[in-house]
Amino acid sequence: MRTCLIVDDSRVIRKVARRILEDLGFDVAEAADGAEALSWCRSTMPEVVLLDWNMPVMNGLEFLRGLRMEPGGQGPKVIFCTVENEVGAIREALESGADEYIMKPFDSEIMAAKFAQAGLT
Amino acid sequence: MRPEDRDLVAQLCAARSGQKVDPAKDYLMETRLGPVARREGYESTTALMAGLRASREDRLIWAIVEAMAAGDTSFFRDPEAFEHFRLVLAPELAQRRQDQPIRIWSAACATGQEVHSLAMVVDEMAGQWPEARFELYGSDLSERVLEKAQSGLYTQFEVQRGLPIRSLIRHFEKADDMWVISPQLRQTIRWRRLNLIGDMSRVRGFDLIFCRNVISGMIDPARHRVIENLAAALNPGGKVLFGADEDALTSGEALRPMEGARGLFALASDDRAAA
Numbered sequence: 253m254r255t256c257l258i259v260d261d262s263r264v265i266r267k268v269a270r271r272i273l274e275d276l277g278f279d280v281a282e283a284a285d286g287a288e289a290l291s292w293c294r295s296t297m298p299e300v301v302l303l304d305w306n307m308p309v310m311n312g313l314e315f316l317r318g319l320r321m322e323p324g325g326q327g328p329k330v331i332f333c334t335v336e337n338e339v340g341a342i343r344e345a346l347e348s349g350a351d352e353y354i355m356k357p358f359d360s361e362i363m364a365a366k367f368a369q370a371g372l373t
Numbered sequence: 374m375r376p377e378d379r380d381l382v383a384q385l386c387a388a389r390s391g392q393k394v395d396p397a398k399d400y401l402m403e404t405r406l407g408p409v410a411r412r413e414g415y416e417s418t419t420a421l422m423a424g425l426r427a428s429r430e431d432r433l434i435w436a437i438v439e440a441m442a443a444g445d446t447s448f449f450r451d452p453e454a455f456e457h458f459r460l461v462l463a464p465e466l467a468q469r470r471q472d473q474p475i476r477i478w479s480a481a482c483a484t485g486q487e488v489h490s491l492a493m494v495v496d497e498m499a500g501q502w503p504e505a506r507f508e509l510y511g512s513d514l515s516e517r518v519l520e521k522a523q524s525g526l527y528t529q530f531e532v533q534r535g536l537p538i539r540s541l542i543r544h545f546e547k548a549d550d551m552w553v554i555s556p557q558l559r560q561t562i563r564w565r566r567l568n569l570i571g572d573m574s575r576v577r578g579f580d581l582i583f584c585r586n587v588i589s590g591m592i593d594p595a596r597h598r599v600i601e602n603l604a605a606a607l608n609p610g611g612k613v614l615f616g617a618d619e620d621a622l623t624s625g626e627a628l629r630p631m632e633g634a635r636g637l638f639a640l641a642s643d644d645r646a647a648a
Contacts, residue, residue: 337529342542353538355529362533368452369537 253279254372255296259289259315260304260333265356269302269333272360276373286310290318297324300372303350305334305341313348320349329370333358374402378422382406382437389438390514391570391595405440412436439515444586446483448535449490451617454585457634459494462612466580467498467505469610474506480569480584480603482511485522485562486531487583492558493544510579512567523564525554570595573602580608585636586616588623600626604640613638 256278258269263284270280281298283289287310289301301319305312312332319325329351336342337355345353352370354362367373374382379396386392395401403418410421413433425433449455466475479488488511495507513519532541532552545552567576569587582603588596603613604627613628617635628638 337547339542339547342538346539346542355533358533362530365533365535366538 253277254300255279255281255298256300256302257281257283257289257292257298257328258302259283259286259307259312260302261285261307262304265304265333269363272363273302275360276364276367286312286315286318289315290322293319293322293325293328297322298328300329300331300367300370302331302333302354305332305336305345313345316345316348316350329372331366331370374399374406374418374422378419381422381425382441385434386438386441387592387595389434390442390568391591391598392438392442393590393592394441402441405443406437409436409440439517442514443518444481444483444590446486448486448532448540449537450487450535451585452535454583454614454617454634454636455490455494457637458491458581458614459498461633462581462614463494463498463507464502467502470580471504474508475581476508476510476579476608477581478510478512478579478583478606480512480567480582481587482513482519482522483515484518484527484531485511485525486527486535487511487585488522488562489525489554489558490535491583492561493540495561496544496558507561509562510565511562512565514566514568516566519564519566523559525559526551527554528552569599569602573606576602576606578608579606580611582606582611582613584613584615586619588615589619596622597626600628604628607640609640610643611640 256273258266258280260266261284266282273280281292283292285307303312316330330349331352331354332345332350333354333356335356342353352366354366379399379402382402383394383396386394406418406421410418413421415421415424477491479491482488488509492509511522528551532545544555544558546555584603588599600623615636619636620630623638627641629641629644631637631639
């Protein structure tokens, strides 16, 4: 089964996203910050990462840049999922290697559409 | 709403715009007509209908018919249709009509996502076909939705339905909590209020018409009328793209189905001219 790693410091967001992604057919793993997510990726590279921006310890952008430097780190599709909704922030995320971008709040329809645009459904 | 009021709404929709409205759908009517009642100063939809019966005011009838016609739409809805446009239809047109503008019409464009999606595709193709001049048109029955379409303003929720993020930042700007489509793209589109079952004798000269998910919601005589009107609006060699599930609704008429995309039709008279 395809694996999606949800990286978000909010337990509620992780829970909501998990339900939607399981309905889309993903096997879901969770991490509460970028550092935890990076260690997870070093042991098991997921197919896709759903990534919050603002998190303690290591934020989403730092995680993404770190991930892309790892062996095999170019593989996973990365979809940001964040309250950051300014054009400059979106541009920075894409330039750092993000594939798609979801602006919170989201629902299942938006999530499904964004995963489809990233070629994941 | 009272059953006789729901029957009246269904009759008005059938007569004015050809829409097939099920009088049993009380919730749908309440949802659509509640805002009309509030806007017009009535305390309920029942009061709105009583006011309509008393005044028979044409403006009020249209407000009701237009509210019932509001359809669901999103950017790049049914992506296969836009892929076919990008890969096949638009390049064909660009090659065939190098000396004349290529006229594309989004019929029943609602709040404009379809025609704006077409404008984005055309803009992104501009480098490939520098000689081609695309003219885009959007029409709808409802003045209110056309106003929104023309404004090019969409909520964050709307821009996230179907629009890839790279297209968003390329073609839109942030405007407070909303997103507005770029003036460059907006100025490529012309808008007009149009009833597809009305007199369209002056609507002519189109190379491609998008009319998706419209005829399936119409009563039979109105559907035939729309198909005739769209066929008459096409240039020789022109095509109409209906919804993917609307293939069977046009059989034996002025249009014939084409291979390549579901819902794609060409003029039946083109066959006769070629024969």
